Amino acid sequence: MGRYVARRLLQMIPVFIGTTLLIFLMVYALPGDPVRAMWGDKAADPAQLAAIKHQLGLDQPLWKQYGDYIWNLLHFDFGTTMAGRKVTDVIGEAIPVTIRLALLAFLIELVLGVALGVLSGIRRNKLADKLVLVLTLVVISIPVFVLAYVFQTIFADNLHWVTPTVQDSMNMTQLLLPAIVLGSLSLAYVARLTRTTVVENIRADYMRTAVAKGLPKRRIIVRHLLRNSMIPVVTFLGTDLGALMGGAIVTEGIFNVQGVGNALYRAVNQKEGATVVGFVTVLVLVYLVASLIVDLLYAVLDPRIRYA
Template identity: 75%
Template sequence: MGSYVLRRVLQMIPVFFGTTFLIFVMVYTLPGDPVVALFGEKAADPSVVASIKHTYYLDQPLWKQYLHYMGNLFQGDFGTSFTGRPVADIMADAFPVTIRLALLAFVFEIVVGLGFGVVSGLKRGSIADTVVLVLTLVVISIPVFVLAYIAQTVFATNLGWVTPTVQDSYDLTQLILPAVVLASLSLAFVARLTRTSIGENLRADYIRTATAKGLPRRTVITRHLLRNSLIPVITFLGTDLGALMGGAIVTEGIFNVQGIGNVLYRAINQKEGPTVVGIVTVLVIIYLVASLLVDLLYAVLDPRIRLA
């Protein structure tokens, strides 16, 4: 098991460098000069522009800029934004909000999505199964920004249960509605994926053998059916945690959540390369760690993977 973990960690190294390099290239080769854009409509003094570019290492070839960035990164320095504020400080203010929002959405996705999927999978063809299929199809068909507007209208304007936008991004109760909206699409996929996986495993030989041996139905479901059925679901959930954090841009914008999505959106609009690269680098690390944890969970759910 230890050698397997070591191999997976070693595989993450080229993925990390390759991904961050592609992100770096895409951000810093965008059309337009971000330094000139800082001056707005005013004419930029060439000497001042040259000085700023030298300060941010923008006067060097792209590969040198990347090596310079990675060298600073391994020292814990994510760079400095064009406003003079360290990118690490910007992320330290915004990431805790997005982490709360994403974890709330993730819990809702697991509890409701898995619950719906298990009920639907065990009772295929029933009224409950039909209701789950219809509801998840509706959720998948509605864009997130439309779903957010509907949620604001129903729960804030009509029922008055919540405020239309978040007033305090550090108040966990105010993040519940944005979290539900953020989790809605993933929840629908989890429910359908769980239903399909359970349906396939119910027809497997090992389930028929366990039932023929006279094992209680609860034991067959919990110890045999669910453990094998959850493997593809765990794969989706592992990668989705990073997707929830990266995909929170729309949700945070609509509900005025002062998280990393809002910061990233503003940074892209203002061509704040250091901020964009720093945030996305952290998201890449989150994806890689989540992927590693998913691989370790495989061994817990299926002993054959652990032995292999």
């Protein structure tokens, strides 16, 4: 296991360099001059433009800029914004909010998605199975922004259970509605994926053996059926955690959540290359760590899997 972890950590290095380099090139290939945009419609002094570009390192060749970025990144320095603010400060304000929102959405899709999938798989072709399939199909068919406005209208405007927008991003209660919206699509996929694997495994030989041995039904479902059915679900959930953090732009915008989505949207509009690359770098690290954890969980869920 130790060798496998070390090998995976080494494999992360070229993946990290490749993804950050690609994002770096894409961001700095965007049209327009972000330094010139600081003056708006006013005329800018060429000397001041040159001085700011030199201060930010934007007058260097692109390979030199990327090399400096990686070197500074090793010292936990993500650079500075056009306004002279540390990118680490911007990330430090937005990341904790999105982490709370993403973890809450992740918990909702994990618990409800797996529960609905197991129920649907065990009661295949019965009323519960058909209801779950129809419900998940409806959720998958509705765009996120439409679902968000529907939930706002029902639970905030009509029932007054929650506020239409988040007033305090530190309040977990106010984050509940946007978390449900954010995790709804993934919840539907988790339910369908769990249902498929449960239906497949419930007819396996080891399940017949467990039933023939007279084991309690609860133990059969938890220890045998669910454990073996969770491997593809864990794969999906591991990659989805990073997607929840990076894909919250629409949800955070609708519910006024001051997290990564809002910060990225503002940074792209203002052509803040250092901020965009900094946020994406953090998300890449989240994806890599989540991928490693998923691979390690395989051995926990299925003893037949060994990384030797």
